[in-house]
Amino acid sequence: MGLVGIIANPAASKDIRRLVAQGRVVPDWEKVNIVRRVMLGLQAVGANQILAMADSSNLVRRAADDPTLAIELEFVDQPPFYSEGDTVRAAAVMAESGVDCLITLGGDGTNRAAVAGTRNLPMVAISTGTNNVFPTMVEGTLAGLAAGLVAGGRLDLAEVSVSSKILNVYVDGELRDIALIDVALSKERFVASKAIWDMDTLFEVFLTRAEPASIGLSSIGARLEAVSLADEGGLRYSIADSEEPEDGPSRTVLAPIAPGVVPPVVISSWQRMADGERYSIVKRDCTVALHVYFVSCSHDTNPNFKPTYMVTTCFCCYYWYWYGRCWNERNA
Numbered sequence: 001m002g003l004v005g006i007i008a009n010p011a012a013s014k015d016i017r018r019l020v021a022q023g024r025v026v027p028d029w030e031k032v033n034i035v036r037r038v039m040l041g042l043q044a045v046g047a048n049q050i051l052a053m054a055d056s057s058n059l060v061r062r063a064a065d066d067p068t069l070a071i072e073l074e075f076v077d078q079p080p081f082y083s084e085g086d087t088v089r090a091a092a093v094m095a096e097s098g099v100d101c102l103i104t105l106g107g108d109g110t111n112r113a114a115v116a117g118t119r120n121l122p123m124v125a126i127s128t129g130t131n132n133v134f135p136t137m138v139e140g141t142l143a144g145l146a147a148g149l150v151a152g153g154r155l156d157l158a159e160v161s162v163s164s165k166i167l168n169v170y171v172d173g174e175l176r177d178i179a180l181i182d183v184a185l186s187k188e189r190f191v192a193s194k195a196i197w198d199m200d201t202l203f204e205v206f207l208t209r210a211e212p213a214s215i216g217l218s219s220i221g222a223r224l225e226a227v228s229l230a231d232e233g234g235l236r237y238s239i240a241d242s243e244e245p246e247d248g249p250s251r252t253v254l255a256p257i258a259p260g261v262v263p264p265v266v267i268s269s270w271q272r273m274a275d276g277e278r279y280s281i282v283k284r285d286c287t288v289a290l291h292v293y294f295v296s297c298s299h300d301t302n303p304n305f306k307p308t309y310m311v312t313t314c315f316c317c318y319y320w321y322w323y324g325r326c327w328n329e330r331n332a
Contacts, residue, residue: 002151022260041144093116
């Protein structure tokens with residue numbers, strides 16, 4: 001009854017923020033246990049077909065090694081490069097293979113890669129990353145139950161899910177990438193560890209959501225104006241340059257940008273963003289970060305080339321399940 005996809009990122013919660021902040025670590029054995037509980041939840045509601053992405057730690061394969069499971073498990077037929085691209089390609093293959101619901105284990109970056117692969121799959125996102133706004137801290141068993149009921153057609157998707165917003169990033173008029181939570185512009189010329197913890201390196205941030213209970217760059221926006229998943233549009237703010245004198249009024253906010261890291265951040269300006277509008281960025285040397293992962297650099301080879309970046313807010317076909325509602329309606 002229904003085909004469920006699983007993408008588990010073994011690299012989630014293992015970046016440099018374990019050293020520069022107090023980021024948690026979700027070890028591989030716990031990720032294996034979460035996936036196993038997902039499978040047991042799926043099996044309980046009759047969903048016994050899984051299409052998974054192979055990973056460097058064999059998380060899904062190890063999770064399936066349980067005598068109580070009678071799951072038909074297949075893996076996406078693709079050569080693994082053990083990079084973000086594996087998730088993008090696997091999600092695309094799953095959509096083409098008729099997967100009815102996708103379960104992910106990771107953080108905002110993992111889910112951004114999955115949505116970059118396909119925007120047409122309903123998803124259940126389990127948080128195992130660092131700064132998690134998109135996925136939730138849901139128990140694996142409940143995630144499996146919810147995904148299994150939807151994949152089997154026993155629940156109306158429109159009744160138990162909501163759409164998410166995305167940010168489209170255009171470079172010189174061409175769609176280059178997307179972001180689910182934030183797009184940050186950095187003064188840094190090299191991507192290095194691909195993580196942000198020094199606010200002095202940033203100068204502008206675009207958000208789909210700015211919720212007071214979140215952590216990361218979106219938490220700064222929440223101190224300016226709260227923007228929820230249900231609200232239209234997003235938020236844009238500029239960070240004052242600490243090395244230059246302030247030209248006008250500014251506002252200082254205190255926000256948790258990483259686990260255990262709560263610095264004062266000086267905001268020079270901010271505004272709400274409307275759905276479907278394009279917002280141009282001043283031409284300057286920069287790198288672009290789509291929640292942790294830096295994806296493009298201005299001019300590594302040509303010092304005279306400065307591309308024009310534009311950011312657009314819109315809605316995508318990602319679905320976020322309300323787990324309690326799924327289960328309660330099924331047993332009503």
